[in-house]
Amino acid sequence: MTDKKTGIRFGNIATFRNGLNYNKESKGKGCLFIGVSNFHAGLEPKYDELSEINPTGIASEEDYLQKGDILFVRSNGNKRLVGRSLFVGKNIEALYSGFCIRARVTSNKFSAKFCAYFTKTKRFRSLITPAGSTNINNLNQGTLGNVILPQFSLKEQQKIVDTLYLFDAKINLNNRINAELESMAKTIYDYWFVQFDFPDENGRPYKSSGGKMVYNEVLKREIPEGWGDDSLWNIADYFNGLAMQKHRPAGKDFLRVIKIKEMTEGYSSKTEKASPSINPKAIVENGDVLFSWSATLEVQIWSKGKGALNQHIFKVTSEKYPRSYYYFELKNYLRHFKMLADKRKTTMGHITQDHLKQSRVVIPPITLIERLDEKLKPIFSQHMLLEQENRQLIELRDWLLPMLMNGQVTVK
CATH class of the missing domain: 1.10.287 (Helix Hairpins)
Incomplete structure (x- = not known):
């Protein structure tokens, strides 16, 4: 067992380096790139989801990642992301965003992966959070260097x-x-x-x-004889979630609130709570189809346990069609929305009822x-x-x- 009175500064066993800022001219192929959007709750990046950039004339040899490096989000509009870490567990030719800090363990007495796991603890989070605050506005090398690692x-x-x-x-x-x-x-x-x-x-x-x-x-287009068409709006029922800040639990019983963050990462210690006495239509069970229609566009079959549906997310049901049909029709058309947004070089802010009513699909x-x-x-x-x-x-x-x-x- 480690002596709780002892520890060692992160800065004594590792070096730190900020990432580089890249502009539009850097877009292209040649090198994998880890940005803030790649940081998730897991230990390592999802390597097959990394984008690429053209590093020519921008990056030096010291800027490239090595196996064993640990990356941290140092700045982001979403304060919950600041301080989040990723461990580079294999050899890849990759660079990282200027909104990140790289830690490289230099001591032969410390395992880089051990350090990476420590950065996933609440203890680490408390050590990089300013006293009297619950959020981290920015993370710098000095703060990281002063973190005390267990020995x-x-x-x-x-x-x-x-x-x-x-x-x-x-x-x-x-x-x-x-x-x-x-x-x-x-x-x-x-x-x-x-x-x-x-x-x-x-x-x-x-x-x-x-x-x-x-x-x-x-x-x-041509479709099989005898088939028809209809709108996404007509093939299913769309229940928009509630503003759960108006439905806080009065006693010990509660439901965890499902926001877009919970859709992508699951429940956490920071997940909000709601009264279990809300409209039953706003209660989500495993197997329900959820459709986030604002800012982040996503369709998924929920599997993370019973919860309370927040606004900006539809729970999608149908009395006429089985789940697989409206789930895949939504998934396929959502891809269409995203492609349109990309072609126009704009972000699809949200999907309205009119979008759903105008979106026509084939009906077998x-x-x-x-x-x-x-x-x-x-x-x-x-x-x-x-x-x-x-x-x-x-x-x-x-x-x-x-x-x-x-x-x-x-x-x-």
């Missing part, structure tokens, strides 16, 4: 890292499986209802086998929709099970983390 032997550090990484490895594996399941479900859906190669009465792909297609004047026969839904249900069920397993793993890991770091729990 364990290198062997003890490795045991702690190995224990925590067992959780992260399983979480990452589940995430990869779920990404494949999501991709598989969408591929099947698109094959049936976008490419129109659903099985015909002889089990052959309809369009590829010469199934009759007719031109639809509204959709401006209900029997075919229900037939496909039955095929997709096992995929969605497995996806949900893995999401719930990850939630339990994250809770257990986060419960163990501070106790391992303060020596309250030891690894044999």
Whole structure:
């Protein structure tokens, strides 16, 4: 167990370097780039989601990341992001934003990954937060350098890292499986209802086998004979969440509030609370389809436990169509909205009822929709099970983390 009275300054075992600022001329290919938008609650970046820039004439050799580096958000309009960290766990040719600070461990008595895990604790957060404040406006190298790290032997550090990484490895594996399941479900859906190669009465792909297609004047394309069209607004019901600051819990019982942050990262210790006596339509259960329509556009099947839906998010339901149908139709059309916004070089601020009413989609026969839904249900069920397993793993890991770091729990 570590002596709680001792510790060592981060600045004594690491060097720090701010990132570079890049302009429009830097856009292009050549080098991976980690910006503030890449910082999430996990340990490492999502490497396959990193963008690229052209580093020519801007970056020096010292600016590139190395395996074992730790990145921190030093400045952002969202104060909750300031101080968040990412660990570079593999060799990549990458640069990082000027709104970030890089820490590089130079001592052979400290594991860089151990230090990275410590930066995920509430203790670290308290050490970089100014006294009397709950938020960090800006993080600088001096503040990071003064952080006191717990002192364990290198062997003890490795045991702690190995224990925590067992959780992260399983979480990452589940995430990869779920990404494949999501991709598989969408591929099947698109094959049936976008490419129109659903099985015909002889089990052959309809369009590829010469199934009759007719031109639809509204959709401006050919669709299978007998199919129709309608709006996104008409295929489902959209319940907008409530302003939960008006519905605080009066007693001990409460529901956790689902905002856009919870949609992307799940619940946290900073998640707000609401009364359980709200409109039942605003209560979200696992399996509900959520659609954030303001600022951040996203559609997902909720899997993080019962909660209270905040404003700017729709809970999407339908009495006529199964979930898989309106979920994928929304997902497909949301991509269309984002592409339009990108072409116009603007940000789609929000989606209104008018947008949904003007968005036309193809309507297959209900029997075919229900037939496909039955095929997709096992995929969605497995996806949900893995999401719930990850939630339990994250809770257990986060419960163990501070106790391992303060020596309250030891690894044999």
